[in-house]
Amino acid sequence: MSDNKKTAVLIAASLLAVFGMFRFVYGEEGQPEPSASTIEAASILNPKEGTFPYRSNNYTMPEQQAAAVPVRPIPSDFKLIGEGGKLALYMSEKTLAMMIKNKATGYVWSSAPKEADIESGGLNGDWKTAVKSPLLITYYDENNMLITGSYLSLGGKVVAVEAIPQGLRLKLNLTNIQAGMTLEVKLDGDSLVVSVPQPSMWEKGKSKLASIQPYPFLGAVHKADIPGYLFIPDRSGALIRFNKAHTRFDEPYVGKIYGMDIASDNMESYSGETPVPVFGVVHGPGQNGLLGIVEDGRYNAEITAYPSGLNTDFYWISPKFTIRYGYFQPTSKTMGGYNTFQKEAIASDRQVRYLFLGGDQADYVGMAKSYRSYLQDKSELVRTTKPGSDIPLQVQLFGGETEPGLLHASVVAMTTFNQARTIIDRLAAQGITHVTAEYKGWSDGGANGTRPAEFPVESKLGGQSGLKKLQQYLTSRRIPLYLANDYMNAFEGTDLLSFRKDAVRSLSNEIVEYPFFGWSSDEAFEDIMTRFISPGKAREIGEADTKKLRKIGIDGLALEGIGQFLFSDYNAKHAFTREQAAGEYRKLAEKMSGSLNRNLAMYMPNDYMWKYTNAIFGMSLGSSQYMYETDTVPFLQVLLHGIVDYYARPVNFNSSPREDMLRMVEFGAYPSVLMTHEPYSKLRDTPSTDLLATQYTDLEQPAIELYAMSNEALKHVQDATIESREVPAYGIVRVTYSNGVQIIVNYTSSDYTLDGVIVKAKSFAVNGGE
Numbered sequence: 001m002s003d004n005k006k007t008a009v010l011i012a013a014s015l016l017a018v019f020g021m022f023r024f025v026y027g028e029e030g031q032p033e034p035s036a037s038t039i040e041a042a043s044i045l046n047p048k049e050g051t052f053p054y055r056s057n058n059y060t061m062p063e064q065q066a067a068a069v070p071v072r073p074i075p076s077d078f079k080l081i082g083e084g085g086k087l088a089l090y091m092s093e094k095t096l097a098m099m100i101k102n103k104a105t106g107y108v109w110s111s112a113p114k115e116a117d118i119e120s121g122g123l124n125g126d127w128k129t130a131v132k133s134p135l136l137i138t139y140y141d142e143n144n145m146l147i148t149g150s151y152l153s154l155g156g157k158v159v160a161v162e163a164i165p166q167g168l169r170l171k172l173n174l175t176n177i178q179a180g181m182t183l184e185v186k187l188d189g190d191s192l193v194v195s196v197p198q199p200s201m202w203e204k205g206k207s208k209l210a211s212i213q214p215y216p217f218l219g220a221v222h223k224a225d226i227p228g229y230l231f232i233p234d235r236s237g238a239l240i241r242f243n244k245a246h247t248r249f250d251e252p253y254v255g256k257i258y259g260m261d262i263a264s265d266n267m268e269s270y271s272g273e274t275p276v277p278v279f280g281v282v283h284g285p286g287q288n289g290l291l292g293i294v295e296d297g298r299y300n301a302e303i304t305a306y307p308s309g310l311n312t313d314f315y316w317i318s319p320k321f322t323i324r325y326g327y328f329q330p331t332s333k334t335m336g337g338y339n340t341f342q343k344e345a346i347a348s349d350r351q352v353r354y355l356f357l358g359g360d361q362a363d364y365v366g367m368a369k370s371y372r373s374y375l376q377d378k379s380e381l382v383r384t385t386k387p388g389s390d391i392p393l394q395v396q397l398f399g400g401e402t403e404p405g406l407l408h409a410s411v412v413a414m415t416t417f418n419q420a421r422t423i424i425d426r427l428a429a430q431g432i433t434h435v436t437a438e439y440k441g442w443s444d445g446g447a448n449g450t451r452p453a454e455f456p457v458e459s460k461l462g463g464q465s466g467l468k469k470l471q472q473y474l475t476s477r478r479i480p481l482y483l484a485n486d487y488m489n490a491f492e493g494t495d496l497l498s499f500r501k502d503a504v505r506s507l508s509n510e511i512v513e514y515p516f517f518g519w520s521s522d523e524a525f526e527d528i529m530t531r532f533i534s535p536g537k538a539r540e541i542g543e544a545d546t547k548k549l550r551k552i553g554i555d556g557l558a559l560e561g562i563g564q565f566l567f568s569d570y571n572a573k574h575a576f577t578r579e580q581a582a583g584e585y586r587k588l589a590e591k592m593s594g595s596l597n598r599n600l601a602m603y604m605p606n607d608y609m610w611k612y613t614n615a616i617f618g619m620s621l622g623s624s625q626y627m628y629e630t631d632t633v634p635f636l637q638v639l640l641h642g643i644v645d646y647y648a649r650p651v652n653f654n655s656s657p658r659e660d661m662l663r664m665v666e667f668g669a670y671p672s673v674l675m676t677h678e679p680y681s682k683l684r685d686t687p688s689t690d691l692l693a694t695q696y697t698d699l700e701q702p703a704i705e706l707y708a709m710s711n712e713a714l715k716h717v718q719d720a721t722i723e724s725r726e727v728p729a730y731g732i733v734r735v736t737y738s739n740g741v742q743i744i745v746n747y748t749s750s751d752y753t754l755d756g757v758i759v760k761a762k763s764f765a766v767n768g769g770e
Contacts, residue, residue, distance in 0.1 A: 087103065110218070113314060140210055155173075198349045227283075233275070253629075255274040272624045277301070293374060297321045348579065388718070391707075394437075395672075399447070436482070484560055487541055491529075515528065642718070647669060717743070720737035729752070
């Protein structure tokens with residue numbers, strides 16, 4: 001692309017971005033809107049589109065009133081094997097099927113569908129045995145082919161039974177493949193625990209186990225015979241409702257817990273963000289709910305969810321535990337090679353805990369609250385939010401960026417440390433004094449000159465002394481400063497590690513790499529490759545950086561990559577499983593958090609990192625909207641609000657500013673804006689050419705308006721937890737907090753009245769509380 005053409009495109013894009021912000025502030029007709037009051041935000045006039053847009057899976061549907069779900073009788077061949085305070089556990093000696101009675105509600109859950117539904121479902125022989133089996137299994141045969149089977153189809157037999165407290169231990173043989181394992185089923189307090197201990201697994205033949213799914217049809221529903229849904233942990237959360245009429249799907253939901261493992265998984269198997277190891281089933285919203293928590297083995301497990309019509313007429317959801325990964329082993333540079341698999345099984349127990357919910361807790365909100373309590377009981381979720389009179393605004397200050405030259409690269413200074421003060425002061429003059437400041441591109445070479453960011457501090461921005469003065473100034477204003485760094489990706493030329501020794505290696509012993517700027521049309525950046533840093537080396541570099549930051553008085557760090565992504569490392573000299581890698585990252589985060597006065601932020605971290613962070617940046621406010629998903633829900637936000645502060649993506653990247661503002665208010669996310677002192681046009685020849693409309697003079701007014709509206713709602717609930725969420729009509733949502741405050745959001749173009757409260761179109765209202 002020529003320089004003139006590139007300049008024209010960038011100018012046009014910038015004008016569009018600024019125009020979008022202009023419409024956010026001034027509305028469709030270019031007239032200033034009234035400022036937000038203490039009860040409701042200003043409205044904006046739009047054409048009346050009706051409720052059609054809000055029936056999509058980007059929103060949540062209203063719940064329909066449903067008759068009580070009939071209680072399934074417990075057949076006489078099911079024997080009581082455990083009983084606790086709220087649960088009774090039964091098992092069939094013949095089929096090993098389970099039934100669990102919730103004594104508080106009288107409802108009975110079963111691990112196998114009704115025989116009549118199985119017979120009328122049009123299932124082939126393999127699926128008939130599969131839905132009746134306590135285990136689904138995949139294995140590699142003697143030809144390295146991956147085969148799918150089940151406990152029954154593989155000649156499963158019980159060779160020993162042992163009574164354990166509140167349950168049974170069953171020793172199982174899979175006679176057809178000369179393999180076996182022990183399956184433990186028991187009650188633990190008010191939950192059901194299903195586990196397969198790793199030491200109990202054995203193989204004597206040529207077949208090798210690849211994966212197992214214990215009791216996959218627990219809570220399965222035939223077609224839409226029962227009202228309800230499956231809950232899947234896709235980004236913020238999503239539902240798959242039980243429907244009689246639906247599109248025929250070709251693929252199930254497969255969500256790798258904690259995301260794809262780039263060293264083990266096929267790159268084509270990417271399934272988005274899955275930051276929590278949970279799933280759920282509802283039989284009658286507000287009646288009966290089931291929450292599954294994958295405990296042991298979660299680092300190498302997937303959540304699989306099948307809608308009715310895909311292989312069977314059942315809706316079902318289950319964890320799938322990987323025992324071995326398959327991979328392609330190259331034998332030449334011309335892509336010759338063969339398919340094979342790991343010789344040794346992954347050394348991990350596999351365990352799922354099931355919680356049974358009833359009444360008004362039997363929905364996705366109740367599931368989120370239950371998992372919140374679960375993590376708090378384990379001290380894995382610690383309250384760090386510090387409410388003030390107003391909510392915080394995240395201001396991402398973009399410092400320097402690299403720009404290629406004829407002989408060597410130079411640095412474009414977009415926001416010096418002194419200019420950062422100017423931006424903060426300008427916002428304060430407009431009444432925004434509660435700020436969370438993040439500084440990107442602070443190191444030698446700027447944001448993408450090197451990865452990880454390396455000392456010394458970039459001299460064009462003011463050097464170490466300038467950064468120290470900025471920290472002191474912000475501290476005097478009680479504004480935390482987080483320096484951004486990425487300890488996951490490494491560019492060529494870094495002095496911090498050796499790729500041969502310290503880069504992550506895949507199962508085939510190849511260094512894992514990919515083009516970091518694959519989106520770029522500029523030839524100067526499209527061939528920049530990044531390697532992933534081995535978890536042990538990442539910890540070493542991060543701990544060294546923490547000491548340097550403390551020496552110059554910096555007490556805040558924002559981690560990009562680490563916490564959000566997780567992978568194995570098959571380097572023979574220092575191998576890491578995913579579980580071990582998570583342990584290294586936890587140790588690094590614990591060290592940083594302690595050294596930096598707990599001022600440690602992370603970008604969309606997985607739940608094993610939550611206890612170490614006091615702020616979450618770039619929070620997901622939606623699902624992936626796969627075709628089989630019927631609703632988007634704020635599971636993560638219900639879980640975290642009032643415990644840890646979380647911030648939305650910068651308003652610069654919003655395609656629908658007003659809609660996104662309402663989503664932030666509904667999901668309880670604090671606003672964010674990325675700002676530079678210099679015009680964005682200076683970035684046109686840098687790797688950050690995709691950043692548009694960044695100059696603070698262009699963004700001040702939209703940011704102030706966004707903040708004012710968000711603050712009017714969220715300042716009342718900063719340390720309150722979300723306790724319920726209702727959707728009385730399409731495009732209308734009411735969220736109730738623990739302090740009694742209700743926030744009602746109206747996405748539609750018509751005013752709406754709910755229990756006497758008028759909510760303006762495209763606006764919100766705050767009701768209740770002290």
